[in-house]
Amino acid sequence: MLGGAAGGLAAATLAGTAFTGTASGSTGGPRPHENEYGGYLFSYFTGEGSENGEQVYFALSEGNDPLRWRQLNSGAPVLRSDVGTGGVRDPFILRSPDGGRFYQIATDLRIHGNGDWDGAQRHGSRAIVVWESDDLVDWSAPRLAMVSPEAAGNTWAPEATWDAERNVYVVYWASKLYDNPDHTGDSYNRMLYATTTDFVSFTEARVWIDRGWSVIDSTVIQHNGVYQRFSKDERGADDANPYGKMVFQEQGTALTGEWTAVREGIGHGAISSGEGPLVFRSNTEERWYLFIDEYGGRGYVPFETTDLASGDWRLVTDHAMPGSPRHGTVLPVTTAEYDRLLAAYGG
Numbered sequence: 001m002l003g004g005a006a007g008g009l010a011a012a013t014l015a016g017t018a019f020t021g022t023a024s025g026s027t028g029g030p031r032p033h034e035n036e037y038g039g040y041l042f043s044y045f046t047g048e049g050s051e052n053g054e055q056v057y058f059a060l061s062e063g064n065d066p067l068r069w070r071q072l073n074s075g076a077p078v079l080r081s082d083v084g085t086g087g088v089r090d091p092f093i094l095r096s097p098d099g100g101r102f103y104q105i106a107t108d109l110r111i112h113g114n115g116d117w118d119g120a121q122r123h124g125s126r127a128i129v130v131w132e133s134d135d136l137v138d139w140s141a142p143r144l145a146m147v148s149p150e151a152a153g154n155t156w157a158p159e160a161t162w163d164a165e166r167n168v169y170v171v172y173w174a175s176k177l178y179d180n181p182d183h184t185g186d187s188y189n190r191m192l193y194a195t196t197t198d199f200v201s202f203t204e205a206r207v208w209i210d211r212g213w214s215v216i217d218s219t220v221i222q223h224n225g226v227y228q229r230f231s232k233d234e235r236g237a238d239d240a241n242p243y244g245k246m247v248f249q250e251q252g253t254a255l256t257g258e259w260t261a262v263r264e265g266i267g268h269g270a271i272s273s274g275e276g277p278l279v280f281r282s283n284t285e286e287r288w289y290l291f292i293d294e295y296g297g298r299g300y301v302p303f304e305t306t307d308l309a310s311g312d313w314r315l316v317t318d319h320a321m322p323g324s325p326r327h328g329t330v331l332p333v334t335t336a337e338y339d340r341l342l343a344a345y346g347g
Helices: 001-012 335-347
Strands: 036-044 058-064 066-073 088-094 104-109 127-133 143-146 156-163 169-175 191-198 207-208 217-225 226-233 246-252 260-266 275-281 290-295 299-305 329-334
Touching: 036 088, 036 335, 066 127, 088 290, 088 329, 104 156, 156 191, 156 217, 169 299, 207 246, 217 275, 226 275, 226 290, 275 329, 290 335, 329 335
Parallel strands: none
Antiparallel strands: 036 058, 036 329, 058 066, 088 104, 104 127, 127 143, 156 169, 169 191, 191 207, 217 226, 226 246, 246 260, 275 290, 290 299
């Protein structure tokens, strides 16, 4: 591993580089009122086990019940990538602050047919795939946006959070960084971030999380002025580290500031391992849901809490997920958006 040199490498490698893409978007203004929400949209991929598994699938909740889902588009992909590797994983949807624009970003990666996970982290894509829409039904063509530096071997599970204080989106993802142009030797995944206002031009990438071992799959939610961040600890589980291959929770008051530990090993004992966390608030009550992918097992397993900052998550056993969802996003949608999605893509 790069070990103690990692911080120096990251600082030297990531400073002073900006990246540019090719389209436009909108920012600013309020989100819909809670009483306008009529359900939830689930965007996900289904895995590398099939030809079409690394594309984007949609499901809709049964009204405002986030534990009951129906697949859309007869279970076929809704969005396909024909750029970069031709595959997409870990799709993430966010709504612009004015509510008038949606961005879907995803990992540019195709593992089906090759299974080369090592190569994917040494010579993988440095770009993310971006779609845009103003109604969740009609989407732009996919495009690539370069965000990672030349030292990066991969750009995994990109997500974004609006920073109202700075009027920018903070975009974050996992990358292994290398200290040589051939990307040989050992490394580990750090979480990097950049900022953008339009998902076209991005600031230079900077290190966001570096624990000295691989951390991936970060996701963030804000409540009462505090951000809660959930990430996966990629270390193997053993007596010295019982919470390896599990999700942990941190909190902070600034997206790019300091974070403090809340909970390690969420779901330990209830699930065998966990990754791809997604978190969202109930449309109807003071309750939050955390879905964790028990990869190699049951797939997404839901947890819930009425105290987001506590780190106390309760396993939910009564649920009906859509068909084989892997790492994705649940987005609250208005009744009009819900009806439009159902009319466009059916069941």
